[in-house]
Amino acid sequence: MVMLPVERVVRYNLRERLVHAAAGISYVYLLLTGLAFWTPALYWLAIVLGGGYLSRMLHPWAGLVFSAVLLVMWASWRRDMKTTPADKEWRKHIVDYMTNKDEKVPPVGRFNYGQKQFFWLMVIAMWALVISGGVLWFVSSVPAGFAWLRDAAILVHSISALATIGLFIVHLYMGIAVVPGGLSAIVRGEVTREWARQHHSLWKTRP
Amino acid sequence: MSLEIVRSSASSSPAPGVRVEPQLVKLVDTSTCIGCKACEVACQEWNDLPPEPTTNSTNSYQTMPATTASFWNLIKFNEHEEDAGSLHWLMRKDQCMHCSEPGCLIACPAPGAIVQYANGIVDFQQDNCIGCGYCITGCPFDIPKFNTGTKRVYKCTLCVDRVSVGLQPACVKACPTSCLQFGTKEAMLEIAEKRVTQLKANGFAQAAVYDPPGVGGTGVVTVLAFGDRPELYGLPKDPVVPAAVRFWKGPLKWFGNVAMLGGIAVAAVHFMRYGRKEGHD
Numbered sequence: 001m002v003m004l005p006v007e008r009v010v011r012y013n014l015r016e017r018l019v020h021a022a023a024g025i026s027y028v029y030l031l032l033t034g035l036a037f038w039t040p041a042l043y044w045l046a047i048v049l050g051g052g053y054l055s056r057m058l059h060p061w062a063g064l065v066f067s068a069v070l071l072v073m074w075a076s077w078r079r080d081m082k083t084t085p086a087d088k089e090w091r092k093h094i095v096d097y098m099t100n101k102d103e104k105v106p107p108v109g110r111f112n113y114g115q116k117q118f119f120w121l122m123v124i125a126m127w128a129l130v131i132s133g134g135v136l137w138f139v140s141s142v143p144a145g146f147a148w149l150r151d152a153a154i155l156v157h158s159i160s161a162l163a164t165i166g167l168f169i170v171h172l173y174m175g176i177a178v179v180p181g182g183l184s185a186i187v188r189g190e191v192t193r194e195w196a197r198q199h200h201s202l203w204k205t206r207p
Numbered sequence: 208m209s210l211e212i213v214r215s216s217a218s219s220s221p222a223p224g225v226r227v228e229p230q231l232v233k234l235v236d237t238s239t240c241i242g243c244k245a246c247e248v249a250c251q252e253w254n255d256l257p258p259e260p261t262t263n264s265t266n267s268y269q270t271m272p273a274t275t276a277s278f279w280n281l282i283k284f285n286e287h288e289e290d291a292g293s294l295h296w297l298m299r300k301d302q303c304m305h306c307s308e309p310g311c312l313i314a315c316p317a318p319g320a321i322v323q324y325a326n327g328i329v330d331f332q333q334d335n336c337i338g339c340g341y342c343i344t345g346c347p348f349d350i351p352k353f354n355t356g357t358k359r360v361y362k363c364t365l366c367v368d369r370v371s372v373g374l375q376p377a378c379v380k381a382c383p384t385s386c387l388q389f390g391t392k393e394a395m396l397e398i399a400e401k402r403v404t405q406l407k408a409n410g411f412a413q414a415a416v417y418d419p420p421g422v423g424g425t426g427v428v429t430v431l432a433f434g435d436r437p438e439l440y441g442l443p444k445d446p447v448v449p450a451a452v453r454f455w456k457g458p459l460k461w462f463g464n465v466a467m468l469g470g471i472a473v474a475a476v477h478f479m480r481y482g483r484k485e486g487h488d
Contacts, residue, residue, distance in 0.1 A: 038463070039464065041219045043317075053358075055337070155454070
């Protein structure tokens with residue numbers, strides 16, 4: 001029997017994959033060291049990563065890397081991430097999507113509405129984190145008269161970090177466990193034409 | 208006298224201390240302070256702290272504008288005109304207040320970097336400090352100071368090394384007017400109340416003891432002639448651990464932990480119920 005060659009299309013080019021990997025690695029470092037500072041029960045994470053002192057020293061720099069990478073990502077994906085009329089139709093069927101009744105889900109382009117929301121919420125949270133994080137980086141230089149600024153920074157930083165953790169759990173779960181081919185697409189960059197038709201039928205793939 | 212720890216920062220287990228000891232307290236009677244600064248010198252000498260340059264930016268006798276990472280005891284000089292023509296020179300000892308509920312310790316994320324001993328002394332353990340500065344956020348008295356060289360935080364230890372061997376703090380030892388005294392909280396409050404009564408008889412009707420309940424009382428109690436207005440001395444009127452710090456280390460932490468574990472649990476249950484989408488890899 002002759003196997004027909006499977007036709008593959010490029011979903012993420014190498015540049016997009018590298019940018020995504022840089023965002024992922026810096027985020028995971030920020031997540032682990034941040035969790036170490038969040039609760040004593042997870043302080044061992046900082047120990048494993050070289051100690052609390054080193055973690056405190058590198059966390060802000062990793063934050064700058066993450067923010068810079070996210071800006072690059074924003075520049076290259078922001079047009080693809082705009083909500084379209086097709087997304088509004090998709091949104092009405094989000095429960096069908098979540099319960100895997102994919103035959104009822106309307107067609108979408110390169111990214112679906114959920115992916116777009118994830119992208120924008122991460123960008124917004126990044127700004128909240130980098131601004132509040134800047135205050136916390138130099139918290140000892142904030143004059144006592146501006147105590148409200150320190151207090152606000154602590155709350156904004158922890159609440160927006162928690163928000164990204166919620167998003168991150170969904171993102172990992174969807175990409176690795178739920179959508180077949182999701183992980184290999186972001187690592188190797190290619191999907192089959194069948195995959196593209198099934199998940200993103202309005203996406204204009206190039207051969 | 209022991210240095211048993213009754214509270215330790217960022218600890219996932221309760222502190223081991225079981226011994227019951229009286230709280231040891233420094234009494235500062237601002238009405239008998241003559242501003243000689245012997246306590247400042249004694250503090251620098253006993254603690255072997257490097258000399259700090261005097262800066263006259265305050266336009267007064269005050270040594271420098273605020274305490275620093277290597278200057279833990281500063282007499283603050285404030286001038287106050289109560290009635291026209293009656294000038295009061297208010298001197299106050301600025302240092303760590305050794306709160307019974309220390310905001311610094313509550314805010315600290317590094318295990319064992321801030322401890323409270325059974326005798327009430329709040330002490331920084333710089334070897335465990337990670338230099339995040341959250342203690343600065345937790346302190347209502349603006350006391351912990353960051354050393355940019357070591358990137359760690361320092362403050363008055365209440366001479367814990369002297370106290371633990373039965374000596375009084377160096378500043379108390381050096382004070383020539385007995386404006387500074389050291390002993391159990393009970394004994395110090397008794398002396399303080401007696402002094403307040405004297406001050407009231409001398410025309411300072413508002414005289415009071417400063418032992419703010421918002422931080423559970425302090426290990427440094429201060430007699431103020433104008434006790435109704437501690438701000439005149441540069442002391443906060445009703446210091447508390449900042450509400451943001453309380454919220455962050457209390458409800459928000461619980462909510463966050465439950466939400467994170469809940470998120471993972473929901474994903475797992477979703478996978479068991481709905482599983483992987485059908486289709487092509």
